[in-house]
Amino acid sequence: MDAAEIIGQLARAEGRVDPYPLYAQAHRLGPVTSFAEDWVLACGYDSVNRVLRNPAFGVDSDELRRARFGDEPIPDSLSLLGASMLQSNPPVHTRMRAPIASVFTPRRVAALEPAVVGVVERLLDGLGGRDSGDGRGVDFMEEFAYQLPVSVISELLGVPEQDRRPFRSQIHDLSRVLEFMSDDSDLTAADAAARELGGYFATLAELRRAEPRDDLVTALVQLVDAEDARLDAAELLGNLALLLLAGFETTTNLLGNGLALLFDHPSVRAALIQGALPVGDFVEEVLRFDSPVQLTSRTALFRGLDVDGVPLPQYGEVVLLIGAANRDPARFHDPDRFDPWRADNQPLSFGAGMHYCLGAMLARLEARTAFTALLRRFPAIAPAQGAQPVRQDRLLLRGYATLPVDLG
Template identity: 45%
Template sequence: MDFDTALASLFSAEGRRDPYPAYDVLRSHAPVFSALDGRWFVTTHAMTNRLLRDASLRVADAADYDSFWPDWRENRGVASIVLSMLQNNPPDHTRMRRAAAATFTARRVAALRDVITEQTVELIKAMPERADFMSAFAYPLPIGVICALLGVPAADRPWFRQRAADLTVVLEPISTEEEMSRADAAGRELEDYFIGLIAERQRAPQEDLTSALAAEGSGLTGAELLANLVLLLVAGFETTTNLLGTGLTILLEHPEQAARLRADPELAPAFVEEILRYDSPVQLTSRFTSVPIDLGDGGSLPAGASLNMLLGSANRDPARYPDPHRFDPDRPNIQPVSFGGGAHYCLGAPLARLEAQVAFPLLLTMLPRLAVAGVPVLRDRLVLRGYATLPVAAG
């Protein structure tokens, strides 16, 4: 595969099914290169890690969207993401992130372990002999957990799956008009729901994230509160769903490793880190340079450059991980860039990790004969990598 073919393959459905051969070609070409009308691509672990933590880099924010899409606010799916902390820069990002971090604490996440365990056991017990793992487990577990954290009543949780799935298309660089229309409808319905939930929690606060964020003194405007609740819901389930589906597939493809984890659940943290490295649920993240950046060896990035950081490529960089295409939970010092880095490091990463660390050992021990029972279908996505369907047999 030559360079041009490798780069083009990332923008084709066939190439996205297995992007790793293309990543190898692009990474061997250069750690950073410019192509496709001046867009820049970052391929190596060292350069990705460095640039993610560069405080001079910025994300596309409302002002940028105003310049190329003046009526973007009319699409409420897009608006809910652009107005959230995900698409804001300092000082607004700092203020929103501080408010969310003050409520989305390590203590609050750790306290969810029993909730995660209980929901995991219930879902495993309810799983049919033959099932789509994504529908039966990988979607409902993270939705149930994030809804418990936000204070969404259990009866309302099934309603969220399709809305959240429809909205995530706005995170992709490639989408159809129909997909964007569904994102708009989902955004409107989610905003309406959270407006009602916020009003309830302001009248009668509870021990949940919505109550904490809606309290006076949080520092969020009404629009920011709404946008960040939608973001927390969507981000709180999407990457974890992908992690669960991909992780189970990897474990079932490596039965000797699955047997180790089944015998010793304490290995779960290392297994989850290697799953995140081996097939990242987020494959790409974008930034813009606000000033020129010296890359060393005579290279530089100009101010205003659009950067596409290929996280999946960085995680399989042989300079950082020898024999990178081998699944090996015993690797020393596994530090995947799957959740980003720097100021925009994923706030929900500890929760996603905890859900996977609880779920995989329980799946393997409660369903020791669990196996793939059909042809899994990957979603056709460049940024968010995961399965649309994953047929399994429980025994």
């Protein structure tokens, strides 16, 4: 199987359900392979890491799209996220990221721990009362894995609790536009979600402009209104949507993937309960072994670039298989074995370089807190016997749609 065939298989439902055998085939081709005109596939850990850290490779920003395609209309979903840090290159990216990054410093994230503990305990109280006893269990994804991160990021943003219910479906639909080889139906759903979220945050921004509060929406509105205007109105809405998306989609998947791995590895569960395994080491191995983010891409911004000797023309694309890099046998011993005791475990799941995930520390804090409390409260938690888990039909964002559990 060559690189083009691997890409084709990853675009199929079977490849999305279990991409890891395809990643192993990609490794046999080498860390970097050209698979189409102006396209390169990178699966080696060092290769992916170098591209992520190299500012000569940028994201597919609105400016790049206009340079290549002229003034074609941009779909609403791409327009919303295109005004955010996610799809911006320096100097625009630097200008937007700096003020938002101040919210996610180690000191500020550490200060959030009591609030995260409180949310976890409240959700576990509710989880214990939702098992119907009919064998179908309670859906861990709906009742806990989604609720925890959306509560935390909403509190940071300043979103009232009564406004949060639509977010899961809206973000699920908006994130379709980021998926590998999305189709027209994905784009239609993503555009509708972008209009809903953009409208909601525009209204919330006006409320905070009239009545400021100690939250991130107020802080960003003040940046728009400041004399030096470090954000414009479109960038405000794009970054608020991005913070919501990034604030819970990946953490939700991290929690679901981690619990499923505990079910498959009872010795790891026992070690966590007994305190013989640091919960942080467990979380890092979940990130490596079944990453919530499986791939990303970069564009060559200049002529004369190459990826580890494979040439790429200006505006050529590099597909970066993060999930494969995290299982690179040249970087990790026995990479297809789940081993939270492995040394020097540094997965690329949160990226690297200038686009390294701002919320990585917060996601790790939420996961460590969640698994510690979950196993303390429900040490015998197990898969429900009367219902099967369902994977999301996604590749880029890998996780469960449902994960029914018996709390024991």
